[in-house]
Amino acid sequence: MIEQKLRDALKEKVGADEWFDDHVEVITVEEDDDLDWCLFAVSGDCAPGHMSDVGEVIQFDAKHGAIVADFLRAQLEWDLASSFELPGAYKLGSEEQEKKSAILENMYKKGDALEAVGIFTHKWQRRTTWALGEPEEFEGRDDYRIKS
Numbered sequence: 001m002i003e004q005k006l007r008d009a010l011k012e013k014v015g016a017d018e019w020f021d022d023h024v025e026v027i028t029v030e031e032d033d034d035l036d037w038c039l040f041a042v043s044g045d046c047a048p049g050h051m052s053d054v055g056e057v058i059q060f061d062a063k064h065g066a067i068v069a070d071f072l073r074a075q076l077e078w079d080l081a082s083s084f085e086l087p088g089a090y091k092l093g094s095e096e097q098e099k100k101s102a103i104l105e106n107m108y109k110k111g112d113a114l115e116a117v118g119i120f121t122h123k124w125q126r127r128t129t130w131a132l133g134e135p136e137e138f139e140g141r142d143d144y145r146i147k148s
Contacts, residue, residue, distance in 0.1 A: 036062045038135045039119070040144060044128035048143045051124060057138045057146045058130075060119050067117065071110040072132060078107045079129070 041047040041055045048055035060068060081103045114120040138144045 036134070037065065037068070038133050038138070038146070039068065039130040040133050040138065041128045042131050045124035046128040054142070055144045056125070056128070057133070057135065057144050058119055058125070059135050059146060064117055064119060067110070067113045068119070068132070071107070071114055072130065074103075074107040074110040075129065078103050 038057050038059045040057045043050075045051045046056035081100050108126075111120060111126050114125075120126065135146055138146050
């Protein structure tokens with residue numbers, strides 16, 4: 001019952017659409033669930049040396065792999081469009097600008113899904129470029145902090 005109420009609230013927040021129905025599942029996490037994967041900040045606000053000397057590592061369970069993968073794809077699409085695929089996008093009203101805006105909106109939507117399941121918890125994570133890793137890679141490192 002609580003899962004359905006959470007799902008309905010999340011659908012309202014991020015917009016009920018086919019992508020949400022196919023990819024977002026509200027799952028309650030038990031204390032002993034393994035956090036198999038992580039996102040680590042490579043650049044932006046949460047990366048080492050930016051807002052802090054220590055970069056952020058966000059652990060997540062593999063059951064959220066599909067929405068994390070969708071976010072990483074959208075992030076890459078945004079990076080490519082911003083870097084060199086849509087050079088005319090600075091011209092307001094241009095077709096390139098409209099495409100770039102749609103790509104950015106898609107990345108925001110995928111970020112909303114990460115926030116909805118509790119992977120993203122603050123606005124600075126949205127202004128960060130992330131890569132996929134395993135938490136063990138960051139144990140004992142001074143330049144990254146693993147968030148649980």
